[in-house]
Amino acid sequence: QQQVKQSPQSLIVQKGGISIINCAYENTAFDYFPWYQQFPGKGPALLIAIRPDVSEKKEGRFTISFNKSAKQFSLHIMDSQPGDSATYFCAASPSRRSGAGSYQLTFGKGTKLSVIP
Amino acid sequence: NAGVTQTPKFQVLKTGQSMTLQCAQDMNHEYMSWYRQDPGMGLRLIHYSVGAGITDQGEVPNGYNVSRSTTEDFPLRLLSAAPSQTSVYFCASRQGGLNTEAFFGQGTRLTVV
Numbered sequence: 001q002q003q004v005k006q007s008p009q010s011l012i013v014q015k016g017g018i019s020i021i022n023c024a025y026e027n028t029a030f031d032y033f034p035w036y037q038q039f040p041g042k043g044p045a046l047l048i049a050i051r052p053d054v055s056e057k058k059e060g061r062f063t064i065s066f067n068k069s070a071k072q073f074s075l076h077i078m079d080s081q082p083g084d085s086a087t088y089f090c091a092a093s094p095s096r097r098s099g100a101g102s103y104q105l106t107f108g109k110g111t112k113l114s115v116i117p
Numbered sequence: 118n119a120g121v122t123q124t125p126k127f128q129v130l131k132t133g134q135s136m137t138l139q140c141a142q143d144m145n146h147e148y149m150s151w152y153r154q155d156p157g158m159g160l161r162l163i164h165y166s167v168g169a170g171i172t173d174q175g176e177v178p179n180g181y182n183v184s185r186s187t188t189e190d191f192p193l194r195l196l197s198a199a200p201s202q203t204s205v206y207f208c209a210s211r212q213g214g215l216n217t218e219a220f221f222g223q224g225t226r227l228t229v230v
Contacts, residue, residue: 036219043223103167105162107159
């Protein structure tokens, strides 16, 4: 059972455009939603994260939008640049400790973003 | 700071061989995890640990063993390698508590022939 569904699988955007990646989750116990960025040959690194007490969080050109009732969240990259070309993963985890495994991050399948000049 | 260090970076095994992937972190993080990354499958949790002496299974644990004798080290053992275990393996660590950032190593690319 895939608990975090991510789309699209791949995305091509022109330089200066807006990149949008969407995720949906099923587990209502999730209430921490990070996005990770991965460049080829490297490990994923935290990009931005949100908790559901806010509907939007912005850090520079990167914005997370969160819709708790729809159980969906999305990453928007404004003014996309070739240097943003990478694979992006959404993830989710519960905040309440229900057992030893409750802190685990569940990842989406990833979106490969290519920003063309 | 070294962060999370994985060794080796690349490895080729023959079917049936065993080996250990090493992971060490120098951030005194309580939580450590192993993931495998396959095309189109994202990051799937193999095993994790919430502290020295405590380990548990993740989503895809079959064929793998772990132990956590110290806070710093979390090795992943392949008992009898199979071609289906060809993948990129990532170790990650997180500070104790919840909703904390996970730090990943550079990965180990394993090919089983």
